[in-house]
Amino acid sequence: MSHRRLFVLFAFLSTGAFAQWLDFPTPGIPRTADGKPNLSAPAPRTADGKPDLSGVWMHEISSPAEMRRLYGPVIDEEIKVQVPGMEIGTQHKYFINILLDFKPGESPLRPEAAEVMRKNAARRVSGEPCSRIFGFPLAGLLSEPIKIVQSPRVTVVLYEVNNQHRQIFTDGRVLPKEFELPAYLGYSAGHWERDVLVVETAGFNDKTAFDTMGHPHSDALRVTERFRRRDFGHLDVEMTFDDPKMYTKPFTIKIPHNLLADTDIFEMFCTENERDAAHMQKR
Amino acid sequence: MLKGMLLAGVVGFGLLFPVMRALGHHAFSAEFDANKGIKLTGTITKLEWSNPHAWLYVDVKDESGKVTNWSFELGSPNGLVRHGWRRSSLKEGDQVTIEGFLAKDGSNTANAHSVTLPDGRKVFANSQGPNGGPAK
Numbered sequence: 001m002s003h004r005r006l007f008v009l010f011a012f013l014s015t016g017a018f019a020q021w022l023d024f025p026t027p028g029i030p031r032t033a034d035g036k037p038n039l040s041a042p043a044p045r046t047a048d049g050k051p052d053l054s055g056v057w058m059h060e061i062s063s064p065a066e067m068r069r070l071y072g073p074v075i076d077e078e079i080k081v082q083v084p085g086m087e088i089g090t091q092h093k094y095f096i097n098i099l100l101d102f103k104p105g106e107s108p109l110r111p112e113a114a115e116v117m118r119k120n121a122a123r124r125v126s127g128e129p130c131s132r133i134f135g136f137p138l139a140g141l142l143s144e145p146i147k148i149v150q151s152p153r154v155t156v157v158l159y160e161v162n163n164q165h166r167q168i169f170t171d172g173r174v175l176p177k178e179f180e181l182p183a184y185l186g187y188s189a190g191h192w193e194r195d196v197l198v199v200e201t202a203g204f205n206d207k208t209a210f211d212t213m214g215h216p217h218s219d220a221l222r223v224t225e226r227f228r229r230r231d232f233g234h235l236d237v238e239m240t241f242d243d244p245k246m247y248t249k250p251f252t253i254k255i256p257h258n259l260l261a262d263t264d265i266f267e268m269f270c271t272e273n274e275r276d277a278a279h280m281q282k283r
Numbered sequence: 284m285l286k287g288m289l290l291a292g293v294v295g296f297g298l299l300f301p302v303m304r305a306l307g308h309h310a311f312s313a314e315f316d317a318n319k320g321i322k323l324t325g326t327i328t329k330l331e332w333s334n335p336h337a338w339l340y341v342d343v344k345d346e347s348g349k350v351t352n353w354s355f356e357l358g359s360p361n362g363l364v365r366h367g368w369r370r371s372s373l374k375e376g377d378q379v380t381i382e383g384f385l386a387k388d389g390s391n392t393a394n395a396h397s398v399t400l401p402d403g404r405k406v407f408a409n410s411q412g413p414n415g416g417p418a419k
Contacts, residue, residue, distance in 0.1 A: 022364055022365070080384065081315040081383075081394055083394050084362065084363060085357070085362020085365065090362070144361065144362075266361050268334045268335070268361055272334045275336070276314055276335075279387070279388050279392060
C-alpha cells in the first residue's frame with residue numbers, strides 16, 4: 001500500500017467518527033483521483049465471472065416537481081406536512097400508483113379488482129401507518145435504500161424499510177407449482193442471461209397492495225425482474241407483473257437504481273414505536 | 284365493447300381521486316392538517332429516538348404560565364441521520380422553536396416541519412444527499 005493510502009487509512013481510523021458506519025468507506029471499490037467512488041467504472045464481476053450486483057442501492061428519486069406534475073395539487077399538501085427524512089422527493093413515483101403510465105380508460109385493472117380495491121380502502125384507516133408489512137415492489141420504492149448481497153447460489157435483497165428481506169435462488173431450482181406457505185414477498189428463482197439476472201417470483205399471498213393507492217394483487221401474481229448493472233454506480237431494474245385474476249394483461253415498470261457507496265442500510269422495525277394509527281382519522 | 288370501455292374509463296378516472304387518502308405510510312396529510320400551521324417555543328422534556336418516527340416532547344408555556352406538554356413527530360432516525368442529524372443534536376432541557384402542522388385529532392400533537400435553536404440555527408439542514416444517501 002502506498003504511503004499516501006496508508007496516511008488516508010490512518011486518518012480515517014483515527015477520527016473514529018464514522019457515525020456508526022453511516023459514512024464508512026466501502027473497501028475495495030474503484031475510486032477517482034480525489035477519493036470519491038468511481039460510479040462510471042465497469043461493473044464488478046464475481047469469481048465465477050458473473051456481474052456482481054452487490055451493493056447498497058437507492059431507487060432513482062422522483063423529485064417534488066415531478067411528483068407534483070404527475071399527481072397534482074395533493075402533493076403540495078403533502079409537502080406542507082411532511083417530516084424530514086421522509087419528504088416527497090425521497091420516494092419513487094410508482095410508490096403511489098404503479099399504473100401511473102396508463103392513460104385513464106386504458107388501465108389493465110379488472111373491474112373485480114377495482115371492487116377489491118374499493119373494499120380494502122373502506123376498511124383501512126385513511127393513510128397507512130407503518131405497522132403493516134410492505135409488499136412488493138412497494139418495500140423498495142419508499143424513502144429507504146436496499147442492499148443486495150450476491151453469492152453464487154443465492155442473492156439476498158435486504159430492504160431497510162421494516163427490516164424485510166427476500167432470497168433469490170440461483171442454484172438451478174425452479175419455482176414449485178404449489179406453495180404451502182404463501183409469502184408477502186413471494187419465492188424467487190433467478191438465472192443469468194448473459195449479463196442480466198432474470199428472476200421469476202411467485203407464491204405471493206394476497207395481503208399487500210402494489211402501491212399506496214391500493215392496487216391489489218391475487219396469489220396468482222407472477223413477477224419477472226431483469227437486473228442489469230450498467231456500470232459500477234448504476235443498476236437497471238425492470239419488473240413485469242402478471243396477475244391474470246386482477247389485471248387484463250402484464251405490465252412493466254422500470255426503476256433505475258443508484259449505488260450508495262460508503263454507507264449502509266440500518267435496522268428499522270416499524271413495530272418499535274408506531275403511533276400514527278392513534279392519530280389517523282378513520283373514514 | 285363500448286360498455287366495457289366506458290366502465291374502464293369510469294374506473295380509471297375514479298381511481299385518481301383517492302390519491303390523497305392513499306398516500307399510505309407517508310400520507311402525513313391524513314394525520315396532520317396543512318391548514319393549521321403552528322409555531323411553538325418550549326423546553327425539550329424527551330426525545331424518543333425510535334422507528335418508524337422519532338418523537339420530540341416539549342413543555343410549552345402559555346401567556347398565563349400554564350405548561351402543556353406537546354408531542355412532535357419527526358422522520359425516522361435512519362432518515363434524520365442521513366440528513367446530518369445526530370442523537371445528541373437535541374437534548375432534554377434544550378430550548379427549541381418548532382414549526383409544524385397540528386394533528387387532526389385535536390390532541391397536543393403536531394409534526395415537526397422545522398426545529399430552530401435559540402441562536403437561530405435550524406436543526407434540520409435538509410441536506411440529504413442527492414441520491415438519498417447521507418448528507419456529506
